[in-house]
Amino acid sequence: MTIDMIAAAAMEGQIPAGRFVLRPVRKSDAGLFSLYAGDRRVAEATRSIPHPLPPGAAEAFVTRAMAKGGSEEIWVMDGTLSGLPEVLGVISLKRMDVEKYNRDQSEVGYWVAPAFWNLGIASDAVRALIAANPQKNKTVFAEVFQDNPMSARVLTNAGFQYLGDAETYSVARGAQVPTWTYIAKLG
Numbered sequence: 001m002t003i004d005m006i007a008a009a010a011m012e013g014q015i016p017a018g019r020f021v022l023r024p025v026r027k028s029d030a031g032l033f034s035l036y037a038g039d040r041r042v043a044e045a046t047r048s049i050p051h052p053l054p055p056g057a058a059e060a061f062v063t064r065a066m067a068k069g070g071s072e073e074i075w076v077m078d079g080t081l082s083g084l085p086e087v088l089g090v091i092s093l094k095r096m097d098v099e100k101y102n103r104d105q106s107e108v109g110y111w112v113a114p115a116f117w118n119l120g121i122a123s124d125a126v127r128a129l130i131a132a133n134p135q136k137n138k139t140v141f142a143e144v145f146q147d148n149p150m151s152a153r154v155l156t157n158a159g160f161q162y163l164g165d166a167e168t169y170s171v172a173r174g175a176q177v178p179t180w181t182y183i184a185k186l187g
Contacts, residue, residue: 015075017128019082020121022075022091025065029076032087034058036113043172045148046111051172071095073134077112077125088116091125093135104187105139110154122151126158130184138187143168146178155182 015022034053036042043051050057065074072095077088089112096105108129112122130140142160144151156162160182170177 014078015128015132015134017077017124019124020077020079020084020088021081022125022128022132023078025062025074025076025090027062027066029087030058030062032085032113033061033090036087036089037061037111039114040172041114042111044170045145045151046109046172047168047170049111049172075125075129077121085116087113088121089113089125091122091129093129093137093140095135096141103139104135104137105141106135106137107141107143109142118150122154123157126154130158130186133186138185140184140186142182142184143179144182145170146180152180152182155184158184160184 013024034057037049037058038051038053040051043049043053064070064072072092074090074092076086076090078086079088080086089110091108091110093106093108096107097103108126110122110125112125126142140160141163142155143166144155146165161184163181163183166179166181167176168179169175
């Protein structure tokens with residue numbers, strides 16, 4: 001990306017991430033979200049994406065992602081400025097304990113379409129989001145399924161430290177799944 005591209009991205013509320021930008025979700029993203037999130041491999045690597053993806057789920061996700069004032073901010077990994085596809089994946093920050101304590105902490109979540117796995121896309125996205133720190137967090141948490149060591153590597157590459165083991169429910173798997181929890185202290 002050139003300096004001019006980076007400046008233009010920042011003016012549009014985007015976060016430069018090297019070969020791509022993190023940008024707000026658009027209605028036109030629904031088709032690719034449906035295609036990518038409908039892939040069993042993507043859904044089973046997340047807590048909340050069902051498989052099979054029900055009709056209208058991608059559109060509902062877009063509507064939620066575009067709504068202002070929620071506890072979660074969502075960005076698309078968009079490669080068009082570098083000749084890559086418009087949607088490579090999704091990354092989000094979900095505020096934690098806002099109503100009760102406001103501890104300036106969030107949880108990062110992400111997925112990348114299988115066609116772009118093993119290209120460093122997720123690592124670049126997490127590093128860029130943490131560096132930009134759009135929510136002015138002091139702490140960011142993340143959790144990955146223990147059968148997904150590549151996602152754990154994304155976090156350690158971005159400076160996260162292992163915190164401990166836990167488990168969470170995966171909608172696509174219909175079961176509790178063992179997880180590794182990570183933390184990044186920013187402030």
